[in-house]
Amino acid sequence: MDKIELKNLLFLARINADEKEHPEIIKKLQNTFNLIDEMQDLDLSDLEPLNNPLELNNVSRKDENNNRNKKKEFLDNSPESDDDYFTVPKIIE
Amino acid sequence: MAQNDTLIKGWQPVIGLEVHVQLMTNTKLFSPAKNKFGEDANTLVDLIDMGLPGVLPVLNEGAMRQGIKFGLATSAKIAKTMIFDRKNYFYPDLPKGYQITQLHFPIVKDGVVDVNGKEVRIHQAHLEEDAGKSMHDKYDDRSVIDLNRSGVPLLEIVSEPDLRSASEAVDYLKKIHQIITYLDISDGNMSQGSMRCDANISIMRPDADEFGTRAEIKNINSFKFVEKAINFEIKRQIKILENGNKVEQETRLYDAVKDETRSMRTKEFANDYRYFPCPDLVPTNISDELIEDVRKNMDELPEEKESRFRSQYNLDEYEAKVLCAEKITAKFYEEVCEVTDPILSAKWIIGEINALLNKHDVSLAESKINSKNFAGLIMKIKDGTISGKIAKEVLEEMWQTGSDSQEIIKSKGLEQISDESELESIAQSILDNNPSQVEAFKSGKDKLFGFFVGQVMKETQGKANPGAVNAILKRLLSN
Numbered sequence: 001m002d003k004i005e006l007k008n009l010l011f012l013a014r015i016n017a018d019e020k021e022h023p024e025i026i027k028k029l030q031n032t033f034n035l036i037d038e039m040q041d042l043d044l045s046d047l048e049p050l051n052n053p054l055e056l057n058n059v060s061r062k063d064e065n066n067n068r069n070k071k072k073e074f075l076d077n078s079p080e081s082d083d084d085y086f087t088v089p090k091i092i093e
Numbered sequence: 094m095a096q097n098d099t100l101i102k103g104w105q106p107v108i109g110l111e112v113h114v115q116l117m118t119n120t121k122l123f124s125p126a127k128n129k130f131g132e133d134a135n136t137l138v139d140l141i142d143m144g145l146p147g148v149l150p151v152l153n154e155g156a157m158r159q160g161i162k163f164g165l166a167t168s169a170k171i172a173k174t175m176i177f178d179r180k181n182y183f184y185p186d187l188p189k190g191y192q193i194t195q196l197h198f199p200i201v202k203d204g205v206v207d208v209n210g211k212e213v214r215i216h217q218a219h220l221e222e223d224a225g226k227s228m229h230d231k232y233d234d235r236s237v238i239d240l241n242r243s244g245v246p247l248l249e250i251v252s253e254p255d256l257r258s259a260s261e262a263v264d265y266l267k268k269i270h271q272i273i274t275y276l277d278i279s280d281g282n283m284s285q286g287s288m289r290c291d292a293n294i295s296i297m298r299p300d301a302d303e304f305g306t307r308a309e310i311k312n313i314n315s316f317k318f319v320e321k322a323i324n325f326e327i328k329r330q331i332k333i334l335e336n337g338n339k340v341e342q343e344t345r346l347y348d349a350v351k352d353e354t355r356s357m358r359t360k361e362f363a364n365d366y367r368y369f370p371c372p373d374l375v376p377t378n379i380s381d382e383l384i385e386d387v388r389k390n391m392d393e394l395p396e397e398k399e400s401r402f403r404s405q406y407n408l409d410e411y412e413a414k415v416l417c418a419e420k421i422t423a424k425f426y427e428e429v430c431e432v433t434d435p436i437l438s439a440k441w442i443i444g445e446i447n448a449l450l451n452k453h454d455v456s457l458a459e460s461k462i463n464s465k466n467f468a469g470l471i472m473k474i475k476d477g478t479i480s481g482k483i484a485k486e487v488l489e490e491m492w493q494t495g496s497d498s499q500e501i502i503k504s505k506g507l508e509q510i511s512d513e514s515e516l517e518s519i520a521q522s523i524l525d526n527n528p529s530q531v532e533a534f535k536s537g538k539d540k541l542f543g544f545f546v547g548q549v550m551k552e553t554q555g556k557a558n559p560g561a562v563n564a565i566l567k568r569l570l571s572n
Contacts, residue, residue, distance in 0.1 A: 062154055
């Protein structure tokens with residue numbers, strides 16, 4: 001992991017970290033990568049990939065509507081809104 | 094690739110489509126908020142759609158059933174275990190900061206659809222959430238967000254790159270549209286965004302071993318634009334390659350007004366969605382019992398309906414295909430058949446009704462014609478109350494007003510005149526008024542018979558029963 005990769009990662013995750021902290025973050029991430037490298041060396045060819053440590057089957061719910069309109073509560077509790085919408089800084093694509 | 098007529102200037106287009114279909118569930122994919130189009134902004138939102146801390150998504154069984162249905166209809170493999178992943182990115186219409194989707198273990202894999210006799214493979218179909226909607230015109234310095242659509246279930250149907258021309262891509266898309274509407278899993282309304290399409294396009298020399306670099310065209314929202322966007326993109330890539338340059342792998346947007354595609358963003362940062370299994374949702378097993386239950390409750394598919402129509406109503410292949418092209422037309426036809434002649438009804442729907450729908454560019458559902466007033470019209474033709482010519486006039490009026498055929502016939506005085514004595518007196522007066530023609534006819538000018546028939550028709554404004562007129566004139570003239 002180098003500085004450019006880290007900057008990209010911080011941008012994607014919207015994490016604002018001071019440049020002075022970067023070497024420390026790189027060091028920590030590198031430790032994690034090392035751990036992954038160690039695991040890569042193991043022969044796991046006869047194991048199924050583990051997608052979730054819980055050996056459970058997901059539950060589902062019936063397709064029935066039972067919630068009420070909370071528009072006002074949601075808008076009132078948002079950082080910024082008008083009477084109908086959440087408002088955000090102009091998004092320019 | 095033998096006898097290939099899809100080459101353009103010696104280049105082979107290679108196309109794959111990703112079709113997003115909004116599922117017609119009552120509620121959203123992971124929240125109990127209502128799934129409905131066109132409601133007041135932000136009224137169909139739940140804590141889960143807001144992405145508030147501490148909430149947990151719970152899978153909607155209805156959406157899962159609809160995904161299974163699609164898999165069964167395309168002879169695909171239904172996952173024994175499906176897994177939801179997080180696709181991470183920041184955008185204001187995605188409050189959680191990630192979309193829940195399926196990457197490696199989708200609900201449906203390896204399907205196939207028949208497009209004009211060619212098998213087009215479906216790589217996979219997966220369940221995912223739709224994002225909210227952002228709008229930019231309300232304020233100068235603010236964008237506004239409506240989260241009603243946030244969390245609405247989508248089925249993303251990904252084809253293999255099996256399509257070879259723009260028109261084939263359109264036919265494939267129409268096939269998908271037909272399947273999802275037949276299955277009642279989506280209304281397939283492209284203008285309202287309930288069916289959206291991205292196209293992956295590349296070109297190659299026919300003898301090349303590898304596909305060319307592809308560009309992805311996003312968010313094409315009509316059948317017509319799919320064809321135009323793909324054709325534009327093929328031409329653009331040919332020009333690039335023939336000038337010795339390279340096609341860049343990028344996302345492009347189709348601009349319908351300018352009829353062109355253009356690059357959506359410069360890629361300073363490569364897209365990196367950092368997918369990982371969603372820890373809030375453990376793997377979901379799909380039991381054989383559930384699949385069987387869905388199968389049992391599945392509606393007839395287009396091909397099944399076509400073959401039943403052919404045997405049950407004695408239709409030919411073409412008639413059955415046209416009547417089954419859309420589920421609503423097939424249903425309309427069967428309702429009409431319950432009360433009147435299937436063959437005559439088929440001819441009138443395929444000919445006259447379709448002509449009217451095309452001319453006015455509306456769907457059967459939007460028109461004022463319904464199976465009841467239309468069946469009434471067919472019955473009037475069948476029992477000889479009106480001729481085919483008059484029936485067209487009645488249908489026009491029905492199209493405008495939605496009135497009953499009986500009413501229209503009565504109010505416009507269009508009823509066919511079959512009354513013998515009335516027709517005879519009209520015919521006699523025609524003969525009386527044209528003595529020289531009568532004489533000429535009697536001396537051998539047989540062709541004049543048509544003249545007399547024409548005169549009677551003119552006198553009755555086309556309402557005379559032609560069979561009766563012929564018989565009466567023959568009798569009168571032989572005297």
